[in-house]
Amino acid sequence: MTHYSMAQTINLALDSLLSEDQRTILIGEDIGLNGGVFRVTSQLMEKFGEERVIDSPLAENMIAGLSIGMAMQGLKPIAEFQFLGFIYPALEQIISHVSKMRYRTLSRLSCPIIFRTPYGGGLNAPEHHSESTEGLFAQIPGLRVLTPSTPAKAYSLMRAAFQSNDPVIFLEPTKLYHASKQEITTFNDNININTASIENTGQHLTLISWGPMMVESRKIVSAYREHGIHIELIDLVSLQPIDYDTIINSVLKTRRCVIVSEAANTVGVASEIAYTIQEKLFNHLIAPVKRVNADHHVIPYYKLESMYRPNINKISKVINQVLAWKN
């Protein structure tokens, strides 16, 4: 039995992809000798060489632009941005070219690139290092946005993202890189990037979350179970596209839903899900669909961060409101 952190399982997934497919190229800042600032690419340059694991100049827009050219010449780049808060210089390349290239050329060319980046707070990091702006990417047609919530899922999801010929924004929860390790006996590819996963079945309420907030969500599910309240927990996995089949089937059963995320609370993935549930299940709902997000505010410097991010108390309060609602 071996236990793995998420940083280790992503490293193993990248290692396997570099081994299995000569077209695989890694590019990013400090990903070579240093193994990345979170050591996710540790030892990969030593193993696969400097041509395939590129310690790139410090220019995020360049990383994205080069990846496009490589992809359109048949390579399979996996690019790392050091933090989500530093991806913004690359937005022009990602929005104006990556997401559009397949459509623009009616499938003559495409950009099967994985853009990896850590996201989310909880690490007491300096400004710009703790952002949850995943909604920016989920808004862009042509992209896929994926986020794992356990070491085992991270391995399978990275490999599944690679098999997809679509561009993927792969969001890795910073807080979970080196958090508790997971016991994994066998690594497998049994994940479908189009499908949300139901982690716990229940009939009283559907709780939807993803990435870093799955940690709090799992704790809440256990706590309520002890009080005889059975929450159905959905790990969204894919923020674009969203697996509405799984969501709608669950809420059809539970008739109550709470969505938890670390992003600011307006015009985001949680809002979109809440809208769709009310549109499709208006007559079935016992209570309004509620979101527990961060405030509509920039993420504060870390001393105030715990005030800003959702936590178990904030989530429980909203769950209790929804459970208490009578129609």
Added chain:
Amino acid sequence: MPESMNDLLSGYKWMLFSRLLEEKMVSMQRHGEIGTYPGSKGQEALYVGIGLKLGQKDCYAPYYRDQPTLLMRGYRPLDLMRLWGGDERGNQVGHDFPISIPIATHILHAAGAAYAFKIKKTKEIALVTLGDGATSKGDFYEALNFSGLYDLPILFVINNNRYAISVPLEKQSSQIDLYKKADSFDIESHQLDGLCLKNTSESLEHYINQVRSRSRPILLEYKTHRLCDHTTSDDAKRYKSKTIIEKEIAEDPLVKLRNTLREHQLLNDHQNKLLKEELNETIQADYVQFINDSTLNYADAKSHLYAELPMK
């Protein structure tokens, strides 16, 4: 006939083809049959030089002013009518990169392609074209830096027509000899005449061979005149004086080449007239097909957004 004169006659036909197509496209835009169109008039000697000398397997990363080269790399007039007439099917030609509209962004794509050629150890090169205004953007410097750092087989070709829409080079760049910008990256560069097909084709042949054989980037700045507005939505008379416009027209590369061919008895006026008629017939045939086409389908187009269509 020497090889170079053959090239010139062949090149002249392409330059004339492009010029006639541009007349048609501008007319179509004025009649509401296509959308905004960016012309190439006055810069055909550069673009046809590229078309003559770039290898078929090489990767060409064009921007939106490159219609003459596109014609030489497989685009039919119909494709360009579609491209500028709001129909993505105009991009379904050959293996080159599609034209890039966001300024300078595609320079990095060309560098990425050159990196792919390098590690695949093939002999292809990437050739990217850009305007003088594109040299103000970070993408340009980032691409030069990476290409110099990794000795990439890439040729940067600046079409310096001295205007980025309305802003003249003196207000655009602290260094108006744009080729010198490559010095900081230890990249070989040259400033060249872009108005004469003999010059452009000979220099492009030489430097393309250099990039291919040495696997090193080179930057070429060609000085040209844009004898048209920036696009059909623009009016160059707002920012170019009458004197400048007249001076530039007097240096029209198409007229200059026609005179050279006439002097060398390679093309008389009658032959020129017949050539024009033949080319216009080709354009007209495609125009008829474009105008009568009703096969564009939204559902088909939408199916291309993702490789695997996500669920509803």
